[in-house]
Amino acid sequence: MQPSKRLCHIGSMDTPAIDGWFTVDDDTVHLIGTRCAECRTVCFPPRTGFCPNPRCPGEELVPARLSRRGTVWSYTDARYPPPAPFVAAEPYTPVTLAAVELAEEGIVVLGQVKDLTVDDLHVGMELELTAGPLADGPLVWMWGRPRGPGQTGAGAPASTGGTGGTGGTGGTGGTGGTT
């Protein structure tokens, strides 16, 4: 409905809720993951130490910008305010959450959904990375309606086919920041 909506909250004035997990250049948000230099397994959030692929001895994990688009793998909404330290808006409005499978990497990244409810979402729907402020101010990445024509087909990532399997499950735990 609002294909050209500007990300008016994104700018240098905003403080990221988490350092090093995403960047905002102009209006463009990128998640920052790591890619194993040896087996190419991609992780989000970024990690240090050793490769999570149990068959890989790699220890060089290189920061990498991840796909900005993906498809809805699952979704829900939080009808009750999450516990502290989350600061809920007053009055509380349900927060929509989506687990989105990144177009190229195949990993699943959870995030709040901006300006959409569960009634607007369906599995397989394309979403694009954006960002928005939490109720208490800090900026986080969010998923939103794509702002332009689909881009996931551009430059078919033929070389990444092998990485999805091992990298995939690692991504799902990252979004809450607790694992």
Ligand SMILES: [Zn+2]
């Ligand atoms: Zn590896």
